[in-house]
Amino acid sequence: MHDYLPRAALPQLIQHLHRHGYTVLGPQVVDNAILYRPLADTDVLPTGIEQVQRPGEYRLIQTDSPRQFSWANGPQALKPLTFAPRETLWRSTLQTDGSLRFEEVLADARPTAVIGVRGCDLAALALQDQHFAADPYYRQRRDDLLLIAVDCSHPADTCFCASTGDGPAAEADYDLALTELDDGFLLRAGSDRGRAIMTALPLQPSREDQHRLADSQHRHACRQLRQLPAFDPAQLIQQGQHPAWDTVADACLSCGNCTSVCPSCFCFSESEVPELDGSSSDHQRQWDSCFSEGHSYIHGHHFRPDTKGRYRQWLTHKFGSWVEQYGRSGCTGCGRCISWCPVGIDPLQVLLQLGREPARTEK
Template structure:
């Protein structure tokens, strides 16, 4: 499919009643927002990322998806940062409680990376699995049309290859694109992942892919995997962290950690929230809202008598051990997808892959003791 076909895809999704959302440039970053046309995409731009560093830079070509990931994740659309749950109105001596209606907006996500598909699947298990389903998440999630993009570039903080979450999208999409250049023309190899995706693709200008097209697309993904900026051995991290809860490395990271919560805000899988109530000045109306929260805040673990995790050491340890170890106990999978956002957007550049490596390389021998 050519660039004209990509524009046709956006038009067809809008024709079917979707709000089309994808990558665009705003505030010197690549963020997810409404797309009117392919001109809104970050054509010719890439991102340079390292610990505590993010910069946009010009590419030497006009690639539309030639970047890794920005500060936004698709979580903001499926699990909004602020959500009113209900409001109550006083009418004389009576009080009427009005639940917040579930949304009926249909969203189409353009440019979803493999790590982000895995993140959405993780949040599906959190919000849709088990006996208690989040009705607002379900309403948003059920109507989503997902256009994935296989990564043609690895960010400096990406480590999805070592987490088996990328860079190629394997499942969870309606259509998947691989951006390549064939005989000087920018084209997209398209893979269908659902009947709905096939129906949309049938309405678009396209040609049959050749074996050479498929080989070039595979080469794009292979080059990306080989150029990954970070790696984290994940096969033993659950046991490693849980047997090193008193490792001195936690003190080392606590000296650097600002407990700002940036890592949890940009993480595509973190789901912690707090509940707030507010009322108007007359007392005639009140409401309850759910807001993103973080295990790095003092109030998050506050109970009668104080915070359960009062130190930076305990809060960082809680975040990292939950993300990489006890999340497995809860949901059957790691809570990390290797997107690298927590490394890039940490003001002091704390690197979760380096912290795991440091604990592994300095783990005391069996029988040794170490404390706080």
């Protein structure tokens, strides 16, 4: 049986984290979207906020519910907290004798706790952990992160996390997980840090009716989710001449919104940013996208010069070649790429077309 935290006692969780030196981030409504921002008190959590998400559409609606986590996700996943959108990797400084001195630049990191994390984003973080396993810049921020998950009870119409095995409940890689009910939360720990936090809270024994309600809530959320079409990852990679690529290319803007909001995408580019006086230069890494023209540029040649090639690269990499690289698909079913696509492209529909329409033969 899990322990129970009354809603009125939730501020004590935030206060405990502050006392132990954590910067606490929590979901808040910013510019009509839910984003993680510094959290001083639970009063600024999105109470009664639910969302509508459809292809190319994201909007929030206010209800009279007492719940503070009755939404699926916003555009921001955990990715910006560990894989920085822009950061300096090293700095070169001109010396008086004309030589250059190079020094690694590691940003100051402090313990950060995030409350409201979803199962789909935990799964994406595990993928990023694999990719950046030896990256000291990523590891520094990752090791200082404490994750408090909340099971998703109100999935959006774009969500399909159950099909990828990543939700709607948080299953792994959290320190503490909450199941929200109207009057409070069922708690379970996923790490020693989570168990230590629980001992500091005014918990009550949970009741059987609370567990029945939580189980019913979970089953209802599962029924609301879309289903990922069945496909063969190896066959997907071979569908290079399929007419579905032409169809999606006619609509796609190559804007990169899908890769920006995707919780697992990790493409980046590097550049030199010199001081105007030439005294030093920062070597920076910044997010990039396989939808940008320069991403496939190698020695005078663009290997994916058109939108068709770029969309094909993204979809086949995400759903196909990641399986061989990381042991699973790169998609965790969050649906952000659908909601935040300005023209409403739905990758599940593209996968469906790839499975139904005859492929062209190579010439």
